Amino acid sequence: MEAELSDPQARIYAFINEYVREHGRPPTNREIGGAVDIQSTGHVDYHLTILEKKGYIRRERKKSRGIILMHSEPRGLRIEGTIAAGVPLDIYPDARDTLDLGEHTREYVLQVRGQSMIDDHIADGDYVLVDRDAAINDGDIVVATHTVATADAGAATLKRIYKEQDRIRLQPANSTMDPIYVSKAEWDHEWEVQGKVTAVYRRF
Secondary structure, eight states, X not given: OOOOOOHHHHHHHHHHHHHHHHHSSOOOHHXXXXXXXXXXXXXXXXXXXXXXXXXXXXXXXXXXXOEEEOOOOTTSEEEEEEEESSSOEESOOOOOOEEOOTTOOSEEEEEEESSTTGGGTOXXXXXEEEETTSOOOTTXXXXXXXXXXXXXXXXXEEEEEEEOSSEEEEEOSOTTSOOEEEEHHHHHHHEEEEEEEEEEEOOO
């Protein structure tokens, strides 16, 4: 059972929830500190450790945004926005709809925009189920996020990922479209994988 939170912990937890709803990904420690008026990232880290011990979050400490909320949506999975299957779009525009997949409590849903994955039978308007915790291998379909794109929250795209000798290839599944190539240096500093696609859902 979740334990009672102190005022700073409650404010941090509320901000994380709101940030994930708005941006489709968790905040960094620095973003949390700025939102709740805590200057020290070490102090933020302390409160996150307490939140983890009390069962509110789980952390992946090797990731700058490695916070996973431990609650589940009562009516299924929240649709957190749309994901480009073409030129990257502003990351996860605001959405409040849900998709009833109640047994999948650790994943989230994005709605596809574009035709770049059509040869993998992922069409414009489909919903993809994304697992944040899945291991990523060459050829997997992933949500790749350019964290320093010109949009306020970055930009994201849906592609198959391949790690080549000196670069990362984000490969569309559409013979009329070219892949996106990212150098390893740029990838390490400017890109993140937000999860692996594990299922596709289509409404008729």
